[in-house]
Amino acid sequence: MSAPVQPNGEPLVRLEGIHKWFGDNHVLRGIDLALEPGEVQVIVGPSGGGKSTLLRCVNMLEEPSAGRVWFEGNDITDIRVNLNDVRTRMGIVFQAFNLFPHMTAIHNITVALKKVLKIDAKEAHERAMEQLQHVGLEQKADAYPGQLSGGQQQRIAVARALAMRPRLMLFDEVTSALDPELVGEVLAVMRQLAEEGMTMMVVTHEMGFAREVGSWMIFVDGGVIAEHGRPREMFANPETERLRQFFSKVL
Amino acid sequence: MSDQRGEGTGTLVLGEGRADPGYLSTRRARAAYWFREQAPISLVVAIIGAVSLFLELVGSSILLAIGGLTPYESIVETWQSGTQKSLLWIALVMGIAAVIAGVATYRRMPTKAAREGAIAGAVLGIQTVVLAGIYIWFLGGDVEIFARNFVKFDVLSGFTGQFVNGAKNTLILALSAQVLGIALGLMLSLLALSKRSVTRAPARVYINFIRGTPLLWQLQFGFYGIVLGLQFNVSPYQVAILILGLNAGGYTAEIFRAGIQSIERSQLEAARSLGMSYFQSMRYAVIPQAVRRVIPPLMNEFVILIKDTSLVALLGLTLNERELMTVGRDIYAETFNATPFLATAAGYLIVTLPMIRFVTWLETKLRSGLVGVGA
Numbered sequence: 001m002s003a004p005v006q007p008n009g010e011p012l013v014r015l016e017g018i019h020k021w022f023g024d025n026h027v028l029r030g031i032d033l034a035l036e037p038g039e040v041q042v043i044v045g046p047s048g049g050g051k052s053t054l055l056r057c058v059n060m061l062e063e064p065s066a067g068r069v070w071f072e073g074n075d076i077t078d079i080r081v082n083l084n085d086v087r088t089r090m091g092i093v094f095q096a097f098n099l100f101p102h103m104t105a106i107h108n109i110t111v112a113l114k115k116v117l118k119i120d121a122k123e124a125h126e127r128a129m130e131q132l133q134h135v136g137l138e139q140k141a142d143a144y145p146g147q148l149s150g151g152q153q154q155r156i157a158v159a160r161a162l163a164m165r166p167r168l169m170l171f172d173e174v175t176s177a178l179d180p181e182l183v184g185e186v187l188a189v190m191r192q193l194a195e196e197g198m199t200m201m202v203v204t205h206e207m208g209f210a211r212e213v214g215s216w217m218i219f220v221d222g223g224v225i226a227e228h229g230r231p232r233e234m235f236a237n238p239e240t241e242r243l244r245q246f247f248s249k250v251l
Numbered sequence: 252m253s254d255q256r257g258e259g260t261g262t263l264v265l266g267e268g269r270a271d272p273g274y275l276s277t278r279r280a281r282a283a284y285w286f287r288e289q290a291p292i293s294l295v296v297a298i299i300g301a302v303s304l305f306l307e308l309v310g311s312s313i314l315l316a317i318g319g320l321t322p323y324e325s326i327v328e329t330w331q332s333g334t335q336k337s338l339l340w341i342a343l344v345m346g347i348a349a350v351i352a353g354v355a356t357y358r359r360m361p362t363k364a365a366r367e368g369a370i371a372g373a374v375l376g377i378q379t380v381v382l383a384g385i386y387i388w389f390l391g392g393d394v395e396i397f398a399r400n401f402v403k404f405d406v407l408s409g410f411t412g413q414f415v416n417g418a419k420n421t422l423i424l425a426l427s428a429q430v431l432g433i434a435l436g437l438m439l440s441l442l443a444l445s446k447r448s449v450t451r452a453p454a455r456v457y458i459n460f461i462r463g464t465p466l467l468w469q470l471q472f473g474f475y476g477i478v479l480g481l482q483f484n485v486s487p488y489q490v491a492i493l494i495l496g497l498n499a500g501g502y503t504a505e506i507f508r509a510g511i512q513s514i515e516r517s518q519l520e521a522a523r524s525l526g527m528s529y530f531q532s533m534r535y536a537v538i539p540q541a542v543r544r545v546i547p548p549l550m551n552e553f554v555i556l557i558k559d560t561s562l563v564a565l566l567g568l569t570l571n572e573r574e575l576m577t578v579g580r581d582i583y584a585e586t587f588n589a590t591p592f593l594a595t596a597a598g599y600l601i602v603t604l605p606m607i608r609f610v611t612w613l614e615t616k617l618r619s620g621l622v623g624v625g626a
Contacts, residue, residue, distance in 0.1 A: 059524055
C-alpha cells in the first residue's frame, strides 16, 4: 500500500453524531466512531439494528440525516465535496455481490479503472489480472458472473473494489448470501487483506472472524453503539445484558 | 451437459411409460423414438388428425392451383366444384373422428409419447373442424362477386414495381422514424426518471401529449401546420419521418423508462460506489442491461410503427414516395378492384416477418450474457 503516512493518531475515517431517519423510522440514533489506518473495525449486532445503514453512511450511499463523516481529514458530508472522487478511495463489497451481469469478470474490474481513473486499457488489464490472482481467480477472467459460484462472484467483487487501490474497504455482510461451504474462501481473502494492513470496516455475522481479525468491535443495537472494545475482551466479558443475549443466540 | 446425451437408440428408459426423450439430440432420433413409443390407437388418431388438416389446407390449395388463379372465373369454378365440397366434408368428418377418438382414449395410453400422439391428433382435428366450418360458411356466400372484386389477380400485372417501391418506402419511413424515436425516447426516459420535478415535468408533458393524441391528428396537424401554415419548404415525406419519429419517441421513452426501472437499484449503487458519476453508472451499468430487457417491447413498437406508416397515405405523397398502403389505394382507384389490398397485406408481411425473426435471434444472442445474477 502506498498510502501517505497519517499524522500521528489522526483517524482515517471518523463518524460524528450520525443520525438516520427513513421516514418516521429512526434507524441510527447518534453514532460516534473513529478508525486509524491499518485497523479492522468489526460491526456486529441483531438484524434491523442499523449496521448496514451505518456502513452505507460511511461512503454516503445513504446520506446521514444529521452528523458528519470525516475521511482523510475532510468532511465528506459537505455538499461541495466530490463524492465520486472520494469513493474511488473507499471500496465497498455488498451482501448480494452486485457484479454487472452483462460484463465478464475482468471487464467488471476494468470498467471503473478505465472510465473513472482514466487508466489506459493495457494497464487496467494488468491491474485487474493482479487482483484476480490476489483472490485466486485469474483463470475465471473471461467468465460472466452467471457462470460463477456465489463464492467466486464475491471474490470477484472484492477484486473489483481492490483494483481501485482504496485506502478503506467496507464489507457489508459479504458472506450472508453464500452457501456454508463457500464462506471460507471469501473470509480467507478478507483475512489476507487485513494481514496486508488494509483499513477495513466489516459488518458480519461470522463471530470467529470478528474475534480473530478485528482490531476493534462495536455492538450496534437499536441504532446506537451499545458496547465497544477489543473483540477478545468483549467475547470474554460482555458488559451489557443485550450483548450477552446476542452472543447466546449467535455463538 | 451435452456429453451426457446419447445419440438416440433409446437405451435410456426413465420408468415404465414415462420415458423422457429429452436425451435424444437429433430430430431424426426423436422422431424414431416417437414412432416406437406409439400405441396403435394413438398412432391412428395422430395420423387421422394430421391427414384431415393436410387434406383441407394442402388439398384445397392444390385444387386452386390445378384450376388456375387467373382468370378469377377459374377460382370461382374450383370453389363451386363438387371435388372441393367433398374434400371439405371428408376432412371435416375425419377431423371430428380424430377429436372424438383422441379425447376418448388419451388418458389410457401406455406411454407418454402415445398420450401426446393422441392429444396431438385431437388438436389437429379441432383445427380442421374450425377451418372447415369457416370455409363452408364462406362458400355459402356469393363467391362469384367476391372473387371478381377481391381475388382478380390479373389486375395486379404491371404493378409489381410499384409495390416493391412501396415496400421500400414503408421500410425507410419506419426505420428512420424508429432511429429518431430511440434517440429521443432514451433521452426522454432519463429525464422522466430524474428525481427533480423540474426535469421530469417537461418529459411527462411531452410523453403524455404524444400518447394522448391520435397519430393521425399529429400527422395532419404537423403537416398542414408546417407546410401550409409556416410555409416551410419541406416535403410531406420529410414531415412524415419527423412526426412518426416524434411519435415513436414518446412510446419508446415509456419502454425505456420501464426497462431502466426494472434493473435492481443495487446495480446503480455498485457503479456509484466505484466512483462512477450518475451518468457513467447509467451508461455502463444500467442502460446496457435495460436495453437487453426492452428488446421485445421495442420490437413490438417497431412492428406497430411499420403499420402506422400507412397513415402517411393521407399526406399526398409524390409517385416515388408512396408507401405500401398508398400504392394499394392508388391501384384500387385505378382498377376499381380491391385485389391490390391483398398485395398490400402480403407486402407488410414480407417486411415484418423477417424483422420478427431477426429480433428473436438478436434477443437470444444478447441474453446469452445474462444468465443468473447470483444471490
